[in-house]
Structure formats: structure tokens, C-alpha cells
Amino acid sequence: MTDQPNFQGFVCPMPLRDYPTIVLGHGSGGRLSADLIQHLFVPLFDNPALSGLNDQAVLDINGTRLAFTTDSFVVNPLFFPGGDIGSLAVHGTVNDLAVSGAQPLFISAGFILEEGLPMNDLGRITTSLANAAKAAGVQVVTGDTKVVNKGNGDGIFINTAGIGLVPPDLHIAADQARPGDVIIVSGTIGDHGMAIMSVREGLSFETELVSDSAPLHTLIADMLGVTREIHCLRDATRGGVAAVLNELAERSNVGFMLDEAALPIRPAVMAACEMLGMDPLYVANEGKIVAIVPEAHADAVLAAMRQNPYGVDATIIGRAVADHPGMVLAQTGIGGRRVVDMPLGEILPRIC
């Protein structure tokens, strides 16, 4: 294979930031993840569908446009307020399909079980996965189960891959944002990450912290019912809204200006973030999308979103600008501006 780099004697080059081994940050959805993708995977697996760097590949098979995506779930703990690894594995893949505008149809489920996992836990998790699939209208049509020795896994890891049907006239993609576009978020941010942290850290607040894990394809269908002209759509998982906006800013070569005061954040989430020294913009969501929409359609899209149970708190949080392309800035409450940078590494390990 003379036409590609020789990784047989692979030595981590500077673009991989000189890490000789994998660190947790390589799974963060931040800059270290992007390094792996851009400097290792994309050159090796060179093809147009992958190079689009969207959450899913859009494929043409015999004239049918299909979305195809995969996600592995390693969340810790396996059960958390608002969900578990089973429902999360469905919602994550359904949402990665839906943000291309696809109707999610079929998913696969690959289980890696650790020897010693209580059968009761496996029963609860697979039941939750099955119920979430039914509720989202997708069929689990194929699967695989592997078992690893005790100490070589962590209870259960689940991979789901999904197939969806993309309408022929849609071209939602990471490079479609234009100056003047409006940034909409579909509801409160940071709920999932703080629900996970509340279990791990033993936090307790008057208002319980609950994951927002949910399937968002009906919300997105409602938005597309208003206009096909939605420029970008992403679910704001690892790395939160900040990581999504930084990626879109870079891919579309626009700037984003956020209005910090407009960010919808539950008081309990805000309190937990303050206690842990975290910025809600960087905290993972599992039931929230970020949409970049032409200003002319923003009000109508917003109105449609608020009619959907998963979009009642939808709101405009900023806009795309021609200034500072590739950068995300936020107008702070006290009148200043701050840079909302791409996170480097891991903020909350194993959040999904």
C-alpha cells in the first residue's frame, strides 16, 4: 500500500500532541478526539462520506439515500436518574441519524459483557433498550454478544449502529452555517452530564438532577415540517454545546456569538456546575439539539419546536457572524465577551 502513510512503525506525531499512549481525553469529543479523527482515522479510511465529519454517513444505495451511524456506550454508572445505558444506546443512535434529517428505521445492538455481570442487570438494561427502541419506532434487527473475563471490562458496554432514510432534498451538514443564521438550542443544557455526576459524586439537591436522554427524531421532523432550509443540526453530547458550536464554526468557517444570559439552564444544574467548577456549555446532553437556521425561518421553527414535548424550552442563544471565523464567543452577563474554546480533553469521562 504505497499510497498511504506507513503506520507500521507508527510514532505519534506532533499533531497527535505527542501522547505516546491513549488518555481519557481521546474519548472526550474535544480537541484530542478531533486529533485522532483528523490525523489517524480520516487519512486511513479516506472516503467522502467519512470526511464530511458529520455524526452519520449519508449513503446512496441504488438511488435510496440512507444515513448510517455507530456509537459505543461506556457510561458509568450503568443506571442513572432519567435512564440507563440501554435507553441511552438507543437515543444516542436515533439522534445521530435524526440530525441528518433521516427517519430512523433499524438499529443493531452489540453487547460486550464482563464475566460476573448480574443477569438481573442485563435483563433490566436490555428491557430498557427494547422499550426505548419501541418508543422511538426503530427495530433492533441484528445483534452480537461477547463476554470478556472479569477485570477486562466494566459490566456492560453497548454498541448500537443505525440505519435511517434521508429525504432526497435535504442537505443538512456541518459546513452549511452562514453569517446571519440564528443558533437555536432545543431546551435546557447540561442535564445529562450533571445527572451522571450527581450519582458519581453523591450530590443531592432539592430539585433532582435528571438526564434528558430522549429520542429527538419527532422534534426534528416537526422542524423540517416548517422548512427544509435548516443549515446545521447536531445533538450536543460529549463536549456539550461548546464542542458542537466550535466544530460547526470551523467546518462552516463562520464565527458564533452567544448570548450567555439566554442559555436555558436549570437552577439545580447551575448549582451543581458551580459546585464542581464546570461550565454548563461544556456539559453533555443526550436529549438536546443545536440548530443553525436562517433568520427568516427562525421564529416559525422555534414555534414548531415548542409544540413538541422535547422542545418546549427551545430558545435562541445567539447567531452566526462573519467576524472571527472558526471562533465561538459569548457575550457575558456583565457586558464583556469571552472565548468559548473547543475543550482540549476530557471534562466528564464516560458520560455516554
Next chain:
Amino acid sequence: MTDQPNFQGFVCPMPLRDYPTIVLGHGSGGRLSADLIQHLFVPLFDNPALSGLNDQAVLDINGTRLAFTTDSFVVNPLFFPGGDIGSLAVHGTVNDLAVSGAQPLFISAGFILEEGLPMNDLGRITTSLANAAKAAGVQVVTGDTKVVNKGNGDGIFINTAGIGLVPPDLHIAADQARPGDVIIVSGTIGDHGMAIMSVREGLSFETELVSDSAPLHTLIADMLGVTREIHCLRDATRGGVAAVLNELAERSNVGFMLDEAALPIRPAVMAACEMLGMDPLYVANEGKIVAIVPEAHADAVLAAMRQNPYGVDATIIGRAVADHPGMVLAQTGIGGRRVVDMPLGEILPRIC
């Protein structure tokens, strides 16, 4: 959800053989795996594509017939004679698509990395995965990377899911075997399992033990060039030829009679099996198929297979019979008969 069993208070029933926790055997491809599938997954995920219990689902999307499959790879060691976890992850999924008669088109790659994995190993493995995909003519179009803490994984686990295009007139399935059909195996058996064991156990023979890991879609295309009337096709991975034949016997309600003397086995594999007390019929292959073919087409199919580099040692090893439906028997070298039962649990843990 009143229309389904309540697994919230899930207690492992007798059909799950009273194991309160997951044991290695649940990942074996044998009877314990079948228990999980038949008593937990199939009832929960109830749908016709899954219930077919083939290695892949065959889906109709807008009139296009697609094969869809998934496999997680947890092989230990990561590198072995004849391959590594990267090439194996491609071959396994390509072959699961191909045995439906599909042309493999696209695969996904989901990586679960353990903190501390040398970047050099990741580079070698992903390069091997990319090269195997190119050689098999499939594109890696979507992916995902997660990192787990040191001690909660084992270097790298890879999930691949795949999509292939199934010709409209093919109906190869596990329940299609008929009495009188001939059993063909595409080459020597037990090579992959014994190559893995040779590394684990430090075996050394004059002839090296090398995995047969290979993509078999061109071999299968050559067979289908002779006749569309191939009844069953399986790649004989976990549980070996014995597990495949037991599954086909049960699903098709036929018996199988093997001619033990006809089994193609390399001397080094035979020697290793004897040393370890293993039966080559139960040892995993990663580059061999079992085909159940009407007698009228057997010679032509065999001739076509032997023209393909992956089928030069193809041979007839027995036939389907009306007697003892659901059971596999073997005519032994000394004139007797023995039962070739479904393996219960794990013969060779983490073989793929």
C-alpha cells in the same frame, strides 16, 4: 408495556440454566449464547428480521434489499499469526454480510480504547483495519471512539457493523437445508482458533499455526455464479463447524451426517488440538464457510470454489439426512458413529 414480560424484577429462569451472573460461556456461540438470544433478546426485540436468527438481518428499504449486521471483537491477543483485531473486525463483518449472498458495501468502526493503549498499537490496528477494508472493497464510512479508564477494558475492543446489497432473488437462510443436500466446507478447519491458542499457550510446531482470517465475499460470489440454489451459508466462527451445523440442523429440522475422514485439517492444527484435548470441529475459523447445497449442484459449486484462492481446499464433508432431525452425527474413522453436539459454553474464550 403490558404486552411483554416484566424483566424489571428479572430473575434468571431455568431456560437460562440458572446462571445468576454472566459467565464466559454466554459469549461462546454455543448453547449458553443461544439461551441468551432465544430467551432474552428475541422475545424483547421481537421482529421478523431478528427472529430469523441468521448472521445478518435482510431488510427491505424502498424496494432495495439490504443486509445489516454487527459484531464486536474482543480477541486476545490483539496481534496473532495471520492477522490482528483490526483485520479480523473487517473480515468478520464482511463475511456475515456475504453469507446472505450480499455484496458488502459499507462498514462502521466503533473503538473502545483502554487508557494507556500505546498509540503505536492503535496505529497498527487501524492501518490493518483500513487495509483489510480496501482489500475487501468496503468503505469505512462512520465511526466512534470511546476511552475507558485503565483496568476497565483490555487495550482495544472494536465493533463493526456492515451494510450490503442483497440480490432480489436470493433466499439463503438457516432453515433451508433439505435431506439429500451436501455439506461443503471451503477449506481446512480450526486454523484461527489454534493460531490464537499457539500465542496464548506458547505452542510451537514445525509448521507455524496461522489464522485463516479472510474476506469470503468473492468466494461466495463465485459460488452464486454457478447456482442461486444454495440453501444455507455460514461462516464457521465461534463454536466452529459443529456449532454451525447444529444450528442449521435445528432451524431446518434435518439431520447431518459427517464423514470424519473427509474433514480437511492441517497436521499442525491436528497436533495442537490433540495436545490441548480439543476437537477441531469445535474450533473457530475466520476464513471458512459451511455451505448446504442440493446434490445436483454440488460438483459445479465445488469446482468453482476451488478456482478461488479462498476455496482451493474446499471439500464435501457430509450430507443432510431425514433421520435424527436436529442432530449432527459423524461417521468415525473406525466405522462407528458419534454425536457432534452443540457446545454448551466456552471452548476458547475471546477467540474473536
